[in-house]
Amino acid sequence: MPWVTKRFSGDDLSEPAGMLRDGYCVAFPTETVYGLGANALDSEAVQRIFAAKGRPADNPLIVHCCSVEQVCLVARPWQERVQRLMDTFWPGPLTLVLPKQPVVPLTATAGLDTVAVRIPDHPVALALFRLAGVPVAAPSANVSGRPSPTRVEHVMDDLDGRIPGIVDGGPTGWGVESTVLDCSVYPYRLLRPGGVTFEELSAYAEVELDPGMFSETIASPRSPGMKYKHYAPECRVVIVTGRQAAPVIRKLAAKDMVLGKQVGVMAFSEHSARYPHLTVLDLGSKYALQEGASRLYHLLREADALGLDILYVEGLPEKELGMAIMNRLRRAAGYHVIDSERD
Numbered sequence: 001m002p003w004v005t006k007r008f009s010g011d012d013l014s015e016p017a018g019m020l021r022d023g024y025c026v027a028f029p030t031e032t033v034y035g036l037g038a039n040a041l042d043s044e045a046v047q048r049i050f051a052a053k054g055r056p057a058d059n060p061l062i063v064h065c066c067s068v069e070q071v072c073l074v075a076r077p078w079q080e081r082v083q084r085l086m087d088t089f090w091p092g093p094l095t096l097v098l099p100k101q102p103v104v105p106l107t108a109t110a111g112l113d114t115v116a117v118r119i120p121d122h123p124v125a126l127a128l129f130r131l132a133g134v135p136v137a138a139p140s141a142n143v144s145g146r147p148s149p150t151r152v153e154h155v156m157d158d159l160d161g162r163i164p165g166i167v168d169g170g171p172t173g174w175g176v177e178s179t180v181l182d183c184s185v186y187p188y189r190l191l192r193p194g195g196v197t198f199e200e201l202s203a204y205a206e207v208e209l210d211p212g213m214f215s216e217t218i219a220s221p222r223s224p225g226m227k228y229k230h231y232a233p234e235c236r237v238v239i240v241t242g243r244q245a246a247p248v249i250r251k252l253a254a255k256d257m258v259l260g261k262q263v264g265v266m267a268f269s270e271h272s273a274r275y276p277h278l279t280v281l282d283l284g285s286k287y288a289l290q291e292g293a294s295r296l297y298h299l300l301r302e303a304d305a306l307g308l309d310i311l312y313v314e315g316l317p318e319k320e321l322g323m324a325i326m327n328r329l330r331r332a333a334g335y336h337v338i339d340s341e342r343d
């Protein structure tokens with residue numbers, strides 16, 4: 001149904017909370033990216049999220065709660081080890097996959113008997129959930145497949161007219177989606193890297209990396225959403241890894257430009273001088289990866305706004321937050337990665 005999308009400020013939450021209670025979708029800020037929420041306990045409301053985003057029905061949603069009491073409503077009782085993770089990282093960018101309570105509709109979990117839950121660390125999101133009084137199922141507030149929204153304008157670009165309300169909370173913090181950790185198996189499985197890092201989690205429990213994190217060809221029944229193309233701008237994205245990345249990118253870009261293509265490079269500030277004749281999208285300092293994470297999706301949208309045909313990206317070390325950034329970039333690139341040190 002087409003809507004005249006209403007925009008609310010963070011201190012004007014009673015109407016959007018009413019929309020959630022009445023079974024409609026509202027976009028809201030979190031500390032990771034903007035989410036598109038609906039009452040997680042109402043199957044029809046949840047279906048409206050899938051319709052607004054054009055999201056495949058077999059990609060389950062994260063249920064957002066404002067308290068551990070609310071988490072008890074949607075997830076079955078958990079072990080002490082899980083409690084420690086909650087105590088340490090909540091509220092925050094960590095989603096835990098746990099056996100679900102029957103009250104959670106299968107539309108929200110894509111038919112799985114587990115539910116993904118988290119308590120976000122954003123005052124507007126928490127106030128909205130408290131006022132609505134229900135757990136809120138919410139994927140990122142973008143059209144499916146597009147880069148996630150980190151600014152309210154990104155949400156408007158994708159969903160204006162497709163949802164009744166958007167709460168404006170300014171730019172989001174982390175800029176990449178939450179870490180997803182499957183706690184229904186042990187060792188726990190890292191399904192998606194994010195702001196809470198593999199290294200941090202490993203200090204509390206044994207954690208394995210899910211093979212689906214690295215490849216589109218490895219089907220991961222544990223994380224159905226990871227098989228879809230994600231985070232992609234219109235332009236072609238190519239990642240170049242290794243020590244020879246800069247000369248390889250310059251050579252490839254020169255060839256593209258001869259063919260009349262608009263070419264850009266995404267690189268750390270310290271490396272921008274390596275590309276004197278190219279449009280450089282600045283990922284911030286390589287010593288402040290958090291800056292890069294928070295800019296990533298805006299820069300991918302910017303690549304389209306600039307009319308680029310091809311965007312080369314310097315690969316970055318896959319540790320700490322770099323693991324999450326590379327995970328998103330690999331998907332944005334459709335897994336097109338060139339190793340500059342091979343032949």
Ligand code: AMP
Pocket residue numbers: 059060061062097109112114115116138139140177180182191192222223224225226
């Ligand atoms: P998004 O809502 O777009 O941030 O994506 C949510 C992510 O969480 C997707 O990658 C889903 O596959 C994953 N997810 C949600 N629920 C489950 C679940 N029950 N089991 C495994 N992964 C899940």
Ligand code: MG
Pocket residue numbers: 139140148
């Ligand atoms: Mg998403």
